[in-house]
Amino acid sequence: xxxxxxxxxxxxxxxxxxxxxxxxxxxxxxxxxxxxxxxxxxxxxxxxxxxxxxxxxxxxxxxxxxxxxxxxxxxxxxxxxxxxxxxxxxxxxxxxxxxxxxxxxxxxxxxxxxxxxxxxxxxxxxxxxxxxxxxxxxxxxxxxxxxxxxxxxxxxxxxxxxxxxxxxxxxxxxxxxxxxxxxxxxxxxxxxxxxxxxxxxxxxxxxxxxxxxxxxxxxxxxxxxxxxxxxxxxxxxxxxxxxxxxxxxxxxxxxxxxxxxxxxxxxxxxxxxxxxxxxxxxxxxxxxxxxxxxxxxxxxxxxxxxxxxxxxxxxxxxxxxxxxxxxxxxxxxxxxxxxxxxxxxxxxxxxxxxxxxxxxxxx
Ligand SMILES: *Cc1c(COP(=O)(O)O)cnc(C)c1O
Numbered sequence: 001x002x003x004x005x006x007x008x009x010x011x012x013x014x015x016x017x018x019x020x021x022x023x024x025x026x027x028x029x030x031x032x033x034x035x036x037x038x039x040x041x042x043x044x045x046x047x048x049x050x051x052x053x054x055x056x057x058x059x060x061x062x063x064x065x066x067x068x069x070x071x072x073x074x075x076x077x078x079x080x081x082x083x084x085x086x087x088x089x090x091x092x093x094x095x096x097x098x099x100x101x102x103x104x105x106x107x108x109x110x111x112x113x114x115x116x117x118x119x120x121x122x123x124x125x126x127x128x129x130x131x132x133x134x135x136x137x138x139x140x141x142x143x144x145x146x147x148x149x150x151x152x153x154x155x156x157x158x159x160x161x162x163x164x165x166x167x168x169x170x171x172x173x174x175x176x177x178x179x180x181x182x183x184x185x186x187x188x189x190x191x192x193x194x195x196x197x198x199x200x201x202x203x204x205x206x207x208x209x210x211x212x213x214x215x216x217x218x219x220x221x222x223x224x225x226x227x228x229x230x231x232x233x234x235x236x237x238x239x240x241x242x243x244x245x246x247x248x249x250x251x252x253x254x255x256x257x258x259x260x261x262x263x264x265x266x267x268x269x270x271x272x273x274x275x276x277x278x279x280x281x282x283x284x285x286x287x288x289x290x291x292x293x294x295x296x297x298x299x300x301x302x303x304x305x306x307x308x309x310x311x312x313x314x315x316x317x318x319x320x321x322x323x324x325x326x327x328x329x330x331x332x333x334x335x336x337x338x339x340x341x342x343x344x345x346x347x348x349x350x351x352x353x354x355x356x357x358x359x360x361x362x363x
Contacts (some may be wrong), residue, residue: 007347009337010325011154011300012177013197013214017342019258020201020251028247038247043240051243052236055250062180062253062262063209066187070215072208072228072244073236076194078104080177080226081206082111085148085172088228089191090116091217093145097121097169097325098134101149102156103331108148108174121164123354131292135162145217146170146190152178154198155329157302157336170214179207180256181299182266183343190214196245199299199340205245256341265341272339272348273298276357279352286359290334304334310362311335321354 008015016024028038034047041047056071065071074080085108086096098109099121111117119141121135133149140147147166150160154177163171163185170190179194186192191214196205208228216227224230225239256265277296280287280303288304289296305311314335318326328334337351 005350006324007350008324008342008345009339009347009351011198011329011336011338012195013203014199014338014340015342016201016248017252017255019255020248023251024248026242031071040243041243043237043243048243049235049237051247051250052241055076055246055253058250058253059207060256062256063184063186066208068212069186070210070212070232072210073207073241074208074229074231075204075208075225075239075242076195077195077197077203078174078206079107079111081174081193081208082108083115084222084226085146085191086112086227087116087222087226088218089170089172089214089275090145090219093118093143095141095144097140097144097147097166098136099149099164101160102153102158103329104153104155104174105148105150106178108150112148116145119144121149121166130156130158130290131295132158132160133164135160135164137165137167141167142168144169145352146172147174148174150174152181152297154297154300154338155336157289157297157300159297159299161294170211175212176334177297177299177338177340180262180265181269183262193286196249198338199252199342201248202245205249207249218242221330227250244315246277267297269339269341272343272345273301275345275348275352276301276337276339276355277304279355281354283359284363286363287355299338299340301334301337301339302328302332302334313362314358317358318354320353321350323351323354326351 031037089333097119122138147169151173173192175192176194177198180199191210193208197203218227218229231238280289326335328336
């Protein structure tokens with residue numbers, strides 16, 4: 001079904017696991033005895049509710065969800081949450097803390113400024129963000145409603161080596177490019193969210209995990225369908241949820257569980273990343289990884305060519321060898337290979353082999 005020699009390294013929407021594509025083909029587009037396929041069933045009916053509940057159950061198992069947390073499946077992407085987080089979590093507070101770790105953190109900050117005063121969490125304001133903020137305790141003003149971090153910066157190719165300790169201030173994370181890529185201590189977070197098209201399935205869905213006590217903070221003016229509390233009360237079905245994306249997320253969660261869970265995902269992702277960073281660091285300077293070694297993302301490998309004039313020839317030669325979507329984000333340029341859960345080791349090996357070959361021919 002899939003050409004074995006073509007690999008898609010896009011940052012998102014990204015590759016899906018082979019088993020998920022096959023199950024979707026065989027299961028989603030077929031009508032049952034009720035005259036409906038999974039795409040056609042009402043969201044109020046028992047069949048869709050069973051799909052929703054089993055997806056949630058499987059996700060809770062993968063995450064070892066602690067008691068007192070709720071899972072939401074909402075329509076839309078992560079950027080909607082940049083506004084919905086302050087709308088739902090500020091309560092009476094005027095301020096929230098944000099860590100500026102790069103492109104996506106800055107977009108979250110710009111949106112939050114429309115709702116509250118943004119306090120800079122320890123970081124590196126203004127500097128080129130090539131390292132994560134320091135771990136350990138962060139001394140934050142107690143009147144901050146929450147502290148927002150971006151543990152994996154998809155564009156900058158940067159990941160937090162460890163989570164900060166924000167004390168009494170609830171930690172909120174945009175985990176769009178890292179949720180389910182490795183084990184995670186959920187009890188450290190007040191809320192985290194991830195849009196689905198990187199690691200959880202297809203675009204149109206955002207998964208949220210939220211500590212129940214934070215649900216009481218929503219401003220009265222928050223629209224019902226955008227209120228975390230109202231959606232929790234309505235089982236994520238206050239209005240029509242993205243049923244197809246939820247269905248596919250359930251298939252992805254099943255595949256992760258069958259493949260050994262988050263520990264197995266983490267080990268496989270580290271191995272793929274090590275393959276590519278070794279190809280970069282071992283190239284004698286032909287390729288360069290701009291991010292400090294301890295802070296490199298295991299799933300978004302960013303690199304550059306010492307000779308920038310070789311970027312276009314590199315991309316063209318890679319595509320002719322079946323290696324696609326390696327151009328870096330327009331904001332930072334260079335090259336980027338995204339190696340989420342669904343990318344097999346063989347994809348990383350193929351890219352590393354091509355890189356060595358290209359360096360030999362053009363170095
Ligand atoms: C992709 C991405 C986003 C944007 O998600 P949308 O679903 O397009 O809104 C936000 N944050 C991070 C960390 C991302 O990787």
